[in-house]
Amino acid sequence: xxxxxxxxxxxxxxxxxxxxxxxxxxxxxxxxxxxxxxxxxxxxxxxxxxxxxxxxxxxxxxxxxxxxxxxxxxxxxxxxxxxxxxxxxxxxxxxxxxxxxxxxxxxxxxxxxxxxxxxxxxxxxxxxxxxxxxxxxxxxxxxxxxxxxxxxxxxxxxxxxxxxxxxxxxxxxxxxxxxxxxxxxxxxxxxxxxxxxxxxxxxxxxxxxxxxxxxxxxxxxxxxxxxxxxxxxxxxxxxxxxxxxxxxxxxxxxxxxxxxxxxxxxxxxxxxxxxxxxxxxxxxxxxxxxxxxxxxxxxxxxxxxxxx
Amino acid sequence: xxxxxxxxxxxxxxxxxxxxxxxxxxxxxxxxxxxxxxxxxxxxxxxxxxxxxxxxxxxxxxxxxxxxxxxxxxxxxxxxxxxxxxxxxxxxxxxxxxxxxxxxxxxxxxxxxxxxxxxxxxxxxxxxxxxxxxxxxxxxxxxxxxxxxxxxxxxxxxxxxxxxxxxxxxxxxxxxxxxxxxxxxxxxxxxxxxxxxxxxxxxxxxxxxxxxxxxxxxxxxxxxxxxxxxxxxxxxxxxxxxxxxxxxxxxxxxxxxxxxxxxxxxxxxxxxxxxxxxxxxxxxxxxxxxxxxxxxxxxxxxxxxxxxxxxxxxxxxxxxxxxxxxxxxxxxxxxxxxxxxxxxxxxxxxxxxxxxxxxxxxxxxxxxxxxxxxxxxxxxxxxxxxxxxxxxxxxxxxxxxxxxxxxxxxxx
Numbered sequence: 001x002x003x004x005x006x007x008x009x010x011x012x013x014x015x016x017x018x019x020x021x022x023x024x025x026x027x028x029x030x031x032x033x034x035x036x037x038x039x040x041x042x043x044x045x046x047x048x049x050x051x052x053x054x055x056x057x058x059x060x061x062x063x064x065x066x067x068x069x070x071x072x073x074x075x076x077x078x079x080x081x082x083x084x085x086x087x088x089x090x091x092x093x094x095x096x097x098x099x100x101x102x103x104x105x106x107x108x109x110x111x112x113x114x115x116x117x118x119x120x121x122x123x124x125x126x127x128x129x130x131x132x133x134x135x136x137x138x139x140x141x142x143x144x145x146x147x148x149x150x151x152x153x154x155x156x157x158x159x160x161x162x163x164x165x166x167x168x169x170x171x172x173x174x175x176x177x178x179x180x181x182x183x184x185x186x187x188x189x190x191x192x193x194x195x196x197x198x199x200x201x202x203x204x205x206x207x208x209x210x211x212x213x214x215x216x217x218x219x220x221x222x223x224x225x226x227x228x229x230x231x232x233x234x235x236x237x238x239x240x241x242x243x244x245x246x247x248x249x250x251x252x253x254x255x256x257x258x259x260x261x262x263x264x265x266x267x268x269x270x271x272x273x274x275x276x277x278x279x280x281x282x283x284x285x286x287x288x289x290x291x292x293x294x295x296x297x298x299x300x301x302x303x304x305x306x307x308x
Numbered sequence: 309x310x311x312x313x314x315x316x317x318x319x320x321x322x323x324x325x326x327x328x329x330x331x332x333x334x335x336x337x338x339x340x341x342x343x344x345x346x347x348x349x350x351x352x353x354x355x356x357x358x359x360x361x362x363x364x365x366x367x368x369x370x371x372x373x374x375x376x377x378x379x380x381x382x383x384x385x386x387x388x389x390x391x392x393x394x395x396x397x398x399x400x401x402x403x404x405x406x407x408x409x410x411x412x413x414x415x416x417x418x419x420x421x422x423x424x425x426x427x428x429x430x431x432x433x434x435x436x437x438x439x440x441x442x443x444x445x446x447x448x449x450x451x452x453x454x455x456x457x458x459x460x461x462x463x464x465x466x467x468x469x470x471x472x473x474x475x476x477x478x479x480x481x482x483x484x485x486x487x488x489x490x491x492x493x494x495x496x497x498x499x500x501x502x503x504x505x506x507x508x509x510x511x512x513x514x515x516x517x518x519x520x521x522x523x524x525x526x527x528x529x530x531x532x533x534x535x536x537x538x539x540x541x542x543x544x545x546x547x548x549x550x551x552x553x554x555x556x557x558x559x560x561x562x563x564x565x566x567x568x569x570x571x572x573x574x575x576x577x578x579x580x581x582x583x584x585x586x587x588x589x590x591x592x593x594x595x596x597x598x599x600x601x602x603x604x605x606x607x608x609x610x611x612x613x614x615x616x617x618x619x620x621x622x623x624x625x626x627x628x629x630x631x632x633x634x635x636x637x638x639x640x641x642x643x644x645x646x647x648x649x650x651x652x653x654x655x656x657x658x659x660x661x662x663x664x665x666x667x668x669x670x671x672x673x674x675x676x677x678x679x680x681x682x683x684x685x686x687x688x689x690x691x692x693x694x695x696x697x698x699x700x701x702x703x704x705x706x707x708x709x710x711x712x713x714x715x716x717x718x719x720x
Contacts, residue, residue, distance in 0.1 A: 042388030043412045062691060131555060132562045154496050154554030156702060241381065245496050245553045246698050261381045261388070276388065 053281040070255035078228035093179035111173030156248035182216035341393035355644035400435035445632040447607030449647035459588040492569040494560035495553020503573040510671040517672035525718040536707035593667040686720030
């Protein structure tokens with residue numbers, strides 16, 4: 001036995017991590033999968049129902065409409081991140097990387113909201129956009145544009161965009177920091193050569209830097225996807241566990257929470273006779289949605305590595 | 309020797325601390341964790357501070373660690389993770405939650421303590437009873453939703469408290485045409501956007517609710533459809549602001565209390581929010597076209613608490629329940645909350661009490677009626693509260709479709 005470990009000492013280093021990972025990650029996943037095969041509300045007796053929860057989730061109009069709405073909103077958040085936030089992060093990172101005037105101040109200013117917790121961010125936006133106390137609405141009233149004074153954060157059609165604005169304001173700095181790190185790894189020789197060849201400021205970003213930080217950008221996009229699928233706090237703080245009027249800001253993680261633990265789903269209500277069974281079913285579907293995309297990204301990245 | 313004494317003393321102190329209690333003359337100093345009504349901390353906090361102070365005076369050996377659990381979800385999670393506090397707030401038979409908790413063994417039956425029922429009406433005892441056993445303190449006040457209005461705005465526009473439903477609708481129309489938003493609505497919260505329907509259904513759809521209550525769950529429900537149509541129409545016209553439902557509950561309350569909106573549908577449980585404002589507040593139960601004002605059946609759950617079956621000190625926990633059942637505790641609640649008493653001997657010093665008590669009939673509460681429909685797998689009350697009301701508010705479905713959705717659920 002001792003000889004076995006002497007020959008393979010790395011096993012001793014791996015074991016604690018494997019035990020923790022198994023207990024905290026692998027076991028809960030399999031446990032959730034198992035629970036999704038039961039009808040159970042977390043407190044009463046469990047009944048094994050095989051895949052009936054999955055069938056119900058995809059065939060029951062009430063559940064399916066919530067599922068598609070929440071998934072749609074999560075994907076909207078993801079798309080907004082890819083098409084708005086990521087380009088902005090690249091631009092900001094490039095401006096800091098190229099040491100534009102006051103770049104330190106800019107870096108701190110962009111990163112600082114990261115230190116503010118979600119409820120406070122929502123509160124700040126409420127102070128701006130609330131119908132009663134919002135500064136912007138009061139400004140509209142002062143200048144006579146009364147029709148524009150509205151409880152903007154609650155307008156269903158705009159809810160997702162305001163929520164996205166808050167998420168971006170609060171989190172844009174993190175991705176920017178990753179990108180600054182990646183840009184710092186780019187070979188200076190290549191940039192100097194491009195400069196001598198006459199490439200302008202933005203051309204150097206597009207033609208020299210971006211191709212070399214592609215892996216970081218893809219990773220950021222994957223993180224954005226995972227975030228969009230698992231984000232909960234902004235939706236909950238802004239719209240309660242129903243995700244705003246008509247689920248206008250409902251997202252996948254909130255959908256799971258509402259079914260498993262939600263208030264409109266009080267223990268004892270008819271729907272909640274299966275709250276944990278259906279909740280874990282949604283969690284498993286969510287896991288598959290995240291895992292499938294992550295797997296694609298891993299395959300793509302390893303293929304790119306091989307092609308190099 | 310000295311070291312030995314120090315060691316023994318330390319050990320004894322440690323044992324005393326670890327046992328979690330110190331003996332005092334045969335009794336025990338125990339601490340009971342109590343979770344309060346998660347949705348109403350703002351209005352109940354002072355009241356429960358006074359209640360707990362009085363309890364502490366009467367029971368110096370029982371310490372109450374009173375907490376606000378934060379949300380309804382917190383209670384659900386605590387139950388599912390088997391970590392309920394010693395005592396916690398329950399809603400009796402207002403929803404099926406307490407029954408399910410009791411049936412699954414989470415609550416301590418209180419019958420062995422023989423609680424004194426003599427002061428309470430039959431409905432209050434029924435509220436606390438599941439399968440013939442008592443599980444919580446008895447409710448001692450009545451609550452219902454009604455209309456609060458700004459008397460100054462009404463006077464400015466030559467309006468008086470409506471005597472019929474048509475007068476009520478006309479008042480809203482007059483205000484709207486004068487550029488005043490008639491109603492404030494906390495539309496992004498499922499309960500606050502529901503209050504108008506609770507009020508209107510009790511006044512205008514009680515016959516249909518009686519039919520459902522008696523087991524009739526198929527066919528047409530014209531009165532309910534009319535109520536839904538009225539609500540949908542008012543939302544579409546902008547009577548609840550534009551767009552209806554963009555405000556959260558507290559913003560809606562604030563819009564009324566700062567005098568920019570003329571009326572709000574609210575519960576008597578929020579009476580204290582509408583006192584001492586810069587304008588005169590009036591209150592009325594909604595009348596039908598014969599002038600009959602209707603309240604909705606329902607006891608206040610302000611002071612209804614149950615004991616967890618795993619409570620380590622059930623006898624002491626019952627002392628708290630017994631205290632909440634006492635006239636003295638109820639008087640404290642009345643002093644703070646100015647609620648309508650459901651038991652004899654409680655006095656309420658509030659000029660508004662005459663207004664909120666001005667109703668001629670107590671009709672059905674639509675949510676309670678739907679909650680009690682015996683369906684196999686349907687969930688009419690959940691579909692109604694989480695989907696139908698929001699869809700009507702946003703004009704996404706017609707009143708007929710809304711009724712059909714509920715009928716379909718009632719028959720699943």
